Amino acid sequence: MPYPPGHRDRTRSRILRSAQILFNRRGFDGVSIDDIMADAGLTRGGFYGYFGRKSELYAAAIGLSLAEPPASRWKGVDVDFTAADAARQVIRAYLSRQHFEDIDRSCPLVALPSDVARQDPTVKRVFEAVFKAMVELFERSRGSDGRENRRRALAMAGICVGGMVVARSLDDADLADAVRDAARSVALRLGGWEDTEGDSHRSGIRRPARPNRGRSKRPS
Amino acid sequence: MPYPPGHRDRTRSRILRSAQILFNRRGFDGVSIDDIMADAGLTRGGFYGYFGRKSELYAAAIGLSLAEPPASRWKGVDVDFTAADAARQVIRAYLSRQHFEDIDRSCPLVALPSDVARQDPTVKRVFEAVFKAMVELFERSRGSDGRENRRRALAMAGICVGGMVVARSLDDADLADAVRDAARSVALRLGGWEDTEGDSHRSGIRRPARPNRGRSKRPS
DNA sequence: TGTACATCAGTGAACGCGCGTTCACTGATGTAC
């Protein structure tokens, strides 16, 4: 067995990381295998030693988020996944300006949904697994079990993803911010938390988290 | 001026309608100008007599929803836009199984968001106009004015669009239904209505709308 | 009413280009001796 052990795995990882970034940026059709291999420091022909088809790589790149949740990747937005209020931290990180702007490290749920809707079932299944992981995190955030808790978790995940997807497709930056704000507000209230951030993060100010400082006019 | 008056407009409309359907089905990159012109009963070369670039047609096709809101197009899901509870009807129509399944006549906000996020500002502006129309409909649904009302409308639109986008990208039909249900429930409650539909529409049963028949466990 | 004509909607071949995929080959590496 020539080449040091782990060499192949490292190369595969490099291809995957390049793919993840480029697909996030330009979508499935907007990226060629040539682009990805060149970004990984390789040439076209080597690709098929690692993946059988382009869509197989696409699925694998989306699946990366299962091992390394995007919410742990944005600088300045730290999430402690073991904390009691992990779900609350995830909502704020997910709908943060950092996530909004960081296309390269974006959650694939935000960057690729209407792309994925047209792909084969293999791709949709991986996308679904990532979404389910998010739903289950929200589900666990309450002690309670049952249908109403799951429905609440589904709505929270739908709002987080949907709010970001819409915000990214708008031309007006202020409107995009307003959509993120509204989505965060609703998602946090669904989780039983007040929205302590208001509009302040629009100017980049980060306040330490402090409960019940919100300014909401209607009971949750 | 040869050719009867209106001839050119009718041809343009035919191209636009073909484009709308095909883009909804396969996205911007998945459709060729050849496909669209053939669908409209024309040949490739004629295209540039009507539109300057492919992306110009894309923007125009998305803009069709401004003149003819998708919510009025799904069979069996009628919306009276002049009714007092038009917003409530729109939410139910938007998150209906009919809209979920009818890709061809889908709202572009649902079919194309991550496509649009990568297009030039012209396209994003049209997409934005469609989204704004939806937000304003929800905003008007309450007599009240002001920031909180707008925030509520933005959240409602975000949930409607986002819920559908996510549902369409999942492989598991039951999970997709659950996401739609959860989104509808939250959107209706944000609007101040009970969700009277529950899970019943999953089996295709349509009940006449009747207020306060819901089974929600928590006050809105 | 009939005919010649100007208009312009629509045609289809051609352009240059980039794509996904295949495949015969190269050459760097660890191993056997």
Add this chain to the structure above:
DNA sequence: TGTACATCAGTGAACGCGCGTTCACTGATGTAC
């Protein structure tokens, strides 16, 4: 320790194909007379 070798990661030319766009041309039409 040094050398020959087998392995296989990676190369790059080539394949067939479809794309967006251009453009010289065709021919159906309404109009002028």
